[in-house]
Amino acid sequence: xxxxxxxxxxxxxxxxxxxxxxxxxxxxxxxxxxxxxxxxxxxxxxxxxxxxxxxxxxxxxxxxxxxxxxxxxxxxxxxxxxxxxxxxxxxxxxxxxxxxxxxxxxxxxxxxxxxxxxxxxxxxxxxxxxxxxxxxxxxxxxxxxxxxxxxxxxxxxxxxxxxxxxxxxxxxxxxxxxxxxxxxxxxxxxxxxxxxxxxxxxxxxxxxxxxxxxxxxxxxxxxxxxxxxxxxxxxxxxxxxxxxxxxxxxxxxxxxxxxxxxxxxxxxxxxxxxxxxxxxxxxxxxxxxxxxxxxxxxxxxxxxxxxxxxxxxxxxxxxxxxxxxxxxxxxxxxxxxxxxxxxxxxxxxxxxxxxxxxxxxxxxxxxxxxxxxxxxxxxxxxxxxxxxxxxxxxxxxxxxxxxxxxxxxxxxxxxxxxxxxxxxxxxxxxxxxxxxxxxxxxxxxxxxxxxxxxxxxxxxxxxxxxxxxxxxxxxxxxxxxxxxxxxxxxxxxxxxxxxxxxxxxxxxxxxxxxxxxxxxxxxxxxxxxxxxxxxxxxxxxxxxxx
Numbered sequence: 288x289x290x291x292x293x294x295x296x297x298x299x300x301x302x303x304x305x306x307x308x309x310x311x312x313x314x315x316x317x318x319x320x321x322x323x324x325x326x327x328x329x330x331x332x333x334x335x336x337x338x339x340x341x342x343x344x345x346x347x348x349x350x351x352x353x354x355x356x357x358x359x360x361x362x363x364x365x366x367x368x369x370x371x372x373x374x375x376x377x378x379x380x381x382x383x384x385x386x387x388x389x390x391x392x393x394x395x396x397x398x399x400x401x402x403x404x405x406x407x408x409x410x411x412x413x414x415x416x417x418x419x420x421x422x423x424x425x426x427x428x429x430x431x432x433x434x435x436x437x438x439x440x441x442x443x444x445x446x447x448x449x450x451x452x453x454x455x456x457x458x459x460x461x462x463x464x465x466x467x468x469x470x471x472x473x474x475x476x477x478x479x480x481x482x483x484x485x486x487x488x489x490x491x492x493x494x495x496x497x498x499x500x501x502x503x504x505x506x507x508x509x510x511x512x513x514x515x516x517x518x519x520x521x522x523x524x525x526x527x528x529x530x531x532x533x534x535x536x537x538x539x540x541x542x543x544x545x546x547x548x549x550x551x552x553x554x555x556x557x558x559x560x561x562x563x564x565x566x567x568x569x570x571x572x573x574x575x576x577x578x579x580x581x582x583x584x585x586x587x588x589x590x591x592x593x594x595x596x597x598x599x600x601x602x603x604x605x606x607x608x609x610x611x612x613x614x615x616x617x618x619x620x621x622x623x624x625x626x627x628x629x630x631x632x633x634x635x636x637x638x639x640x641x642x643x644x645x646x647x648x649x650x651x652x653x654x655x656x657x658x659x660x661x662x663x664x665x666x667x668x669x670x671x672x673x674x675x676x677x678x679x680x681x682x683x684x685x686x687x688x689x690x691x692x693x694x695x696x697x698x699x700x701x702x703x704x705x706x707x708x709x710x711x712x713x714x715x716x717x718x719x720x721x722x723x724x725x726x727x728x729x730x731x732x733x734x735x736x737x738x739x740x741x742x743x744x745x746x747x748x749x750x751x752x753x754x755x756x757x758x759x760x761x762x763x764x765x766x767x768x769x770x771x772x773x774x775x776x777x778x779x780x781x782x783x784x785x786x787x788x789x790x791x792x793x794x795x796x797x798x799x800x801x802x803x804x805x806x807x808x809x810x811x812x813x814x815x816x817x818x819x820x821x822x823x824x825x826x827x828x829x830x831x832x833x
Contacts, residue, residue, distance in 0.1 A: 308605045308737070311336065311554050318541045326364055327393045328537035330420035331530075335561045337737065364389045365424045370433040382522060383410070385433055387417070387426050395421045398430050399522060401515055402443075403507060407492060407500045409444035410437075411508060413519045427457070431464055435487055444497060445487035446504070452798070461485050469505075472498050524573055531566055531588050538562060539591070546593050556600035563590075563664055564601065564673050571671075590664065598661040601675050602637055602691060603737035615701070616731030616742070623683060624731070632733040636689045636740050642677035644749060645757050645814045646670070679745065686745035687730070694739050697732070699802055704729045706799045707832060710791055719783045720776065721819060721826030727806065727833040746831050747817065748806040751781060754816065761814060773816055776825045781805060784830060806831040 315336060319329045367390040373383070387396040396417035400410045412434060417426045438445045445466070451458045462468075462485075469484040472494070484505070488497055539546065542555045566588065614621060614629055621629075628635040641647065650670050667673060678689040692700070707726040714724050731742040749757075754777060758768040768774050784805065792800035808817035808828035817828040 308337070308603075311605055314554065315541070322537075322540045322543075324537045324540055325391065325393050325533075326361070326389070327395070327418060327420070328533055330361075331534050332537055332541065332558070334419065335534075335558060335565070361420065362424075364393075364395070365421055365426060368395055368426060368429070370430055372437070382413070382518065385430055385437075387430055394418075396426050396430060397526070398434055399519055400434065401511075403504075403511065405500060405504055405507065407444060407497060407504070408441060409446055409504060410434075410441070411515065412445060412447035413515060414523070427460060428464065431460070435464065438487060439489045439491070442489060442491045444489075444492060444504070446508070447485055449483045449485050469501070472501055474498075520573070527569060528587055531562070531569075534562060535588060535590070539594075546591070549593070551597050553600055553604060556597050557603065559594055559597055559664060560599045560601050560667070563667050567667065567671055567673070590668075595663065595665040595668070597664050599664060599667060599673075599675070601673050602633060604633065606736055613734050614731060615734075616729075620730045620742070625682075628733075632735040632740060633738050636678055636680075636691070636733070637675070639678035639680055639689065641674050642679050642688055643811065644674075644677065644753065645761075645809075645811065646672065646753060647674045648811075648814065649761075680742070688743050688745045690741045690743070692739045692741060694734070694737060696802075697734065697739050699799065700729050700732055700739075700741060702796075702799050703802060706792065706796055707803075710788075713791075719787070719830070720780045721823065722780050722828070722830050724784055724830045724832065727831045729833075743833060746806055746829075747808055747811075748829065748831055749809040749811070751777065751805040751807055751830075754807045754809060757814060758816070764815070771818075771820070771825050773818060773825060776818075777807060777827060780827055780830060784832070788832070804833050806833060 312333075315332065319332070324332075368387050369390075371386050371388055373386065383400050383402060385398040385400070386394050388394055396415070398415045399413040401413055402408070402410055415427060415430065417430075435445060447461070447466070449458070449461060451460070464487075466485045466487050469486055472486065472488075488494065538558055542552075542558070545552060545555050614624075614632070625635070647670075662675070676691045678691075680687040680689055707728050711726050714726065717724070727743050727746055729741045729743060733740040733742070748754075755774060758764050758774050758777070785800075788800045788803065789797070807830050809815070810817055819826045819828060
């Protein structure tokens with residue numbers, strides 16, 4: 288089946304809904320200049336407004352181009368940046384830190400390193416981060432050079448694990464600066480099985496002496512690696528929380544008049560909703576980090592009651608200067624879609640019923656209401672996710688789901704579809720721990736007003752993470768899960784499937800396999816897993832790859 292682009296012939300919504308993105312950017316521009324918020328916060332606000340730099344759409348005018356001299360200001364900031372050193376303090380005792388600071392004291396990037404004493408002293412470079420608006424401008428190389436000079440002064444070896452994927456442009460940043468693969472210093476050139484270690488050895492350290500000491504260095508590092516990662520995760524969480532607090536403060540400044548008057552404009556609601564959904568996504572990601580035990584520290588970000596009571600605006604409603612709506616999909620599906628959907632995708636899809644997933648059902652049950660609207664920022668914080676991302680759609684007797692995605696996932700959707708199509712036949716005759724596995728391909732993709740929606744068949748299942756959460760927390764499932772080992776069955780099946788996918792996604796498709804999501808068979812009405820129990824044990828009924 289073909290998967291191609293169709294552009295709508297016209298639009299039907301009234302002119303008052305045709306809010307131009309350029310008008311909104313101009314409004315934010317005036318507010319930023321009036322309030323005088325810092326450059327880093329201003330850029331973060333702009334990036335959120337255009338939904339993570341969704342610049343590929345025809346007719347799109349970058350906000351950086353709208354602000355006169357903004358690129359020049361960024362260049363000046365980068366040129367005037369300096370690197371400051373900080374010794375470990377308090378709970379950050381294992382770390383020494385280098386920070387890239389602007390002349391105004393804003394942090395543009397940082398480097399974490401750990402000193403590990405051996406016969407030859409060495410510093411393990413844990414992490415280098417440059418803030419998104421300032422990447423590709425040489426700041427990464429600048430802070431690495433300072434680190435290397437630091438190592439020379441201390442007559443210490445620099446060691447790092449290069450986690451940059453080989454296909455990325457910055458993969459060779461270390462070799463270009465004089466770092467060498469660790470295999471160059473190991474007899475026979477055999478590198479450790481885990482990690483992609485690289486070293487910087489100053490001229491003051493004899494190579495032969497370093498080669499003798501290297502096995503002890505690697506052994507000691509492996510012993511300390513989990514502790515190092517734990518402290519680095521704590522440090523990353525703390526820094527990110529600080530960034531969220533800073534952006535929240537900037538938004539409060541920008542929309543101070545509306546907050547004080549109680550007038551909630553669509554732009555204001557969109558910006559605060561974007562911030563909160565990003566915050567919730569961050570909270571979900573860090574839950575599995577080594578050394579991080581919960582979301583309690585996120586309470587440091589305290590939202591005011593007027594902000595909490597804002598009705599949410601989770602999707603963009605403004606258009607770019609030229610019509611850029613498009614629909615990609617199978618011709619058989621596209622021919623049957625309603626005209627209203629193809630002409631105004633955003634408003635049609637956002638008007639559909641919410642997908643009644645277990646998370647949402649449980650929340651509605653606890654809140655003792657079937658009436659969700661208007662959803663507020665406070666509702667999102669209580670739920671822990673945005674329920675409007677998933678919408679149910681019925682067409683010619685078949686149930687579908689629309690999912691709203693961040694625009695930066697758009698290009699990966701086509702690649703994901705191509706990969707899933709290629710493995711469909713291979714999956715037809717194979718089972719994983721007794722579970723049949725099927726694909727759930729994107730049938731159509733809609734891009735409109737900065738929003739991206741994916742259409743898929745509705746399956747009798749839930750996301751694997753939601754299934755795990757229900758097995759661990761739902762009172763009617765916990766004991767059964769413990770007795771029958773359903774969670775272990777699910778995790779083991781997922782591991783087998785992911786391993787099988789990785790083997791078929793080697794090379795350039797590695798990123799595609801990592802972005803795939805998995806759904807397991809589930810009775811939504813009863814909030815109960817669909818499983819088979821026989822003499823061989825427990826197995827899932829079906830697992831879908833999407």
